[in-house]
Amino acid sequence: MKVFLGDGRALRYWSTATPGPIVLVFHGTPDTRRIAMTGDQAAREAGVRLLSFNRPGYGSSTPTATTHTSVARDAAELMDIWGVGQAAVIGMSVGATYAAAFAATYPERTTALALVSAPDMQVTEAEGTVEEAMERLRPGFMEWRAKVDPDDEDDEALAARFLAELPEADADLLGRLGTGLVADAAWDALSKPDGYLRDAALLFREWDFDPSDVRAPTSIWVGELDDRAVAASSWWAERIPQATVERAPGTTHLATLLTQWPQILERLGTSSG
Numbered sequence: 001m002k003v004f005l006g007d008g009r010a011l012r013y014w015s016t017a018t019p020g021p022i023v024l025v026f027h028g029t030p031d032t033r034r035i036a037m038t039g040d041q042a043a044r045e046a047g048v049r050l051l052s053f054n055r056p057g058y059g060s061s062t063p064t065a066t067t068h069t070s071v072a073r074d075a076a077e078l079m080d081i082w083g084v085g086q087a088a089v090i091g092m093s094v095g096a097t098y099a100a101a102f103a104a105t106y107p108e109r110t111t112a113l114a115l116v117s118a119p120d121m122q123v124t125e126a127e128g129t130v131e132e133a134m135e136r137l138r139p140g141f142m143e144w145r146a147k148v149d150p151d152d153e154d155d156e157a158l159a160a161r162f163l164a165e166l167p168e169a170d171a172d173l174l175g176r177l178g179t180g181l182v183a184d185a186a187w188d189a190l191s192k193p194d195g196y197l198r199d200a201a202l203l204f205r206e207w208d209f210d211p212s213d214v215r216a217p218t219s220i221w222v223g224e225l226d227d228r229a230v231a232a233s234s235w236w237a238e239r240i241p242q243a244t245v246e247r248a249p250g251t252t253h254l255a256t257l258l259t260q261w262p263q264i265l266e267r268l269g270t271s272s273g
Contacts, residue, residue: 001013001014001015001166002060003078003081005074005077005078006053006077009056009061009064010060010061010062011052011054011056011062011074011078012032012033012053012054012058012059012060012061013033013052013053013054013062013078014033014034014036014037014050014051015036015049015050015051015052015167015213016036016040016043016044016048016049016050018043018047019046019049020043020046020047020048020049021047021048021049021072021087021088022048022049022050022079022082022084022087022088023043023048023049023050023051023053023087023088023089023090023265023268024052024053024075024079024087024088024089024090024099024102025050025051025052025089025090025091025092025095026052026055026071026075026089026090026091026092026095026096026098026099026102027052027054027055027058027092027095027264028092028093028094028095028117028254029093029094029095029195029196029200029203030058030187030189030190030195030196031092031093031095031185031189032054032058032059032185032189033052033053033188034181034184034185035052035092035153035257036050036052037053037177037181037183037211038174038177038258038261039082039257039261039265040139041165041261042261042262042265043261043265045262046262046265046266048088048265048268051078051079051084051087053074053075053078054070054188054195055074055098055195055198055199056071056074056188056194056195056198056269057193057194057198058188058192058195058196058247059187059188059189059191059192059195060070061195063089063129063143063192063194063195064196065130065131066202067099067202067203067208068097068098068100068101068207068208068209069096069105069208069254071102072098072101072102072104072105072209072244073105074106075098075102076102076106076109078181078184079109081184083099085109086108086109086110086111086254087109087111087180088110088111088112088113088114088268088269089102089103089110089112089113089114089216090113090114090116090264090268091113091114091115091116091118092116092117092245092254092257093116093117093118093119093253093254094119094199094203096115096117096118096119097115097118097119097202097203097207098125099113099114099115100113100115100118100209100211100214100236100240101207102206102215103214103215103218104208104209104210104211104213104214105213107213107214107216108213110215111216111268112176112215112217112218112219112267112268112269112270113214113216113217113218113219113240113265114218114220114221114264114268115219115220115221115236116220116221116222116256116257116260116264117221117222117226117229117253117254117256117257117269118220118222118232118233118236119228119229119232120231120232120235120236121207121235122203122204123204123205123206124204124212128147130198130202131201131238132203133200133204133205134194134197134198134200134201135203137197137201138193138197141175141193141196141197141200142193142234144165145190145193147161147164147165148162148186148190149161149189150162150164150186150187150189150190150191151177155179155180155181155183156179158182158186159175159182159183159186161186162182162183162185162186163175163182167252167253167254169225169251169252169255170252170253170254170255170258173254173255173258173259174177174254188269197206204215206227211236211239211240212238212239212240212241214240214241214243215241215242217242218236218240218242218243218244219237219241219243219244219245219246219264219267220233220237220243220244220245220246221246221248221256221257221260221264222245222247222248222256223247223248223250223251223252223253223255223256224247224248224249224250224251225250225251225252226251226252226256229242229253229255229256230247233245246263246267248260248264
């Protein structure tokens, strides 16, 4: 599905079909709204409705210069279009930075926050503009894109190449969801470079929001085998009031979300509306 924002930009989104309180999902990098599809069954069982959108530059969402808070504003505008006042919020991996930005910018609209496999702030690309940082990252991304070849019309081959780039445990879980979903996700995530490049450029410089402004009850979810996320969880917990850390036993990066959907949704509750 696609909507057009007030400035004319297209925003591609997806939601579960069942009624219920809204849970807003911010996808990782490179990834898209399709990651929310992996929580469809858990959302049905929890009685909530997942809503996720491609950030600008991913798939058919119009590329534009973004910041963490500008993406938060896009999410708020999407909620306005839907007539949604409040939502619980989930951020997966790099998407956790955008989810936190939403919660910090719109505390009155955020009932609860879940950060899954979140990175912390590591300023390594602060020199020059965001656009200059994107150009420094572009050759490496394009080399990787060519390896995965998202334009291949053979879904099975594309899915296999995409899964081969993931840790084995993550690939196994994602692969069980079907070749079509994996191939579509690969195309959506990698067909255009701007979404990934801007996410990466923004991640490695100071963010334009303060995590300490988050007021919603926050759960920080990490897989015990995801060393970077485990280390980053302390960074987040020190900055966000009311934050608790939940460790998922025996799980890696993406697997934390894929295996913990029911627990995450239960923790978020159903008070959004």
